[in-house]
Each structure stands twice: as C-alpha cells, then as structure tokens.
Amino acid sequence: MPELHFHSAIGVIAVSAPAGTRLIDTVRTLSRDGDLPLAWRCAQGTCGACLIHIEHAGSGGTVMLGGMERNVLVRRGALPKDARREQPDTVATPRLACHVIVLHDLLVYIQK
Numbered sequence: 001m002p003e004l005h006f007h008s009a010i011g012v013i014a015v016s017a018p019a020g021t022r023l024i025d026t027v028r029t030l031s032r033d034g035d036l037p038l039a040w041r042c043a044q045g046t047c048g049a050c051l052i053h054i055e056h057a058g059s060g061g062t063v064m065l066g067g068m069e070r071n072v073l074v075r076r077g078a079l080p081k082d083a084r085r086e087q088p089d090t091v092a093t094p095r096l097a098c099h100v101i102v103l104h105d106l107l108v109y110i111q112k
C-alpha cells in the first residue's frame with residue numbers, strides 16, 4: 001500500500017492509502033480528524049480548494065493533467081491562462097487532490 005507523507009504548517013503526518021484511490025479521500029479523513037489543515041470543499045474536482053504539490057520517486061518527467069483539473073487550476077490562478085495540460089511532474093506544479101490517483105508513495109505539500 002502506498003505511503004503518503006503530508007507536509008503542512010502543523011508538521012508531517014504519514015499514512016498509507018490503498019493504491020488506486022483518490023488522494024482527496026485520504027485528505028478528507030485526515031482533515032475531518034483535525035490532522036491536516038486543508039479546507040477541501042467539493043471533493044468533486046471543481047472548486048480548487050484542495051490545491052497541493054506532490055513529489056514522488058518518479059518525479060522529473062511530465063504529467064498530463066485532465067482537462068477539468070487544468071481548467072480549475074487556471075480559474076484559481078495557480079496556472080497561467082495559456083497553460084498546457086502537459087506539465088512538469090515536479091513539486092513546483094500545482095495539483096488538485098481530487099484529481100490525483102494514489103499509485104505510489106507520495107510526498108504531499110499542503111498550501112495555506
């Protein structure tokens with residue numbers, strides 16, 4: 001089961017999550033329990049509240065954002081209006097937890 005390390009203003013928390021699940025599902029549980037300061041809202045991938053940055057062992061290549069994720073990130077101002085769906089797969093690239101499927105170990109950085 002992939003290991004997730006969440007880095008936020010209140011510290012680092014490590015949990016495991018079943019492969020193939022959406023990252024927002026783990027975020028919701030941790031947030032409800034008060035372990036993670038991320039004020040997610042819709043859990044449907046449309047509001048942009050679950051902005052994060054992620055890093056993993058395979059970081060450094062490219063990642064193809066879904067059209068909805070790209071559009072929400074642009075609307076939120078996290079990506080420029082002319083941003084392409086293909087983005088660098090690095091910690092600098094904004095992501096939405098609703099659109100990230102957990103496939104391997106991740107370092108997750110929470111925005112404030």
Ligand code: FES
Pocket residue numbers: 024040041042043044045046047048049050096097098
């Ligand atoms: S909580 Fe709304 S996009 Fe993730």
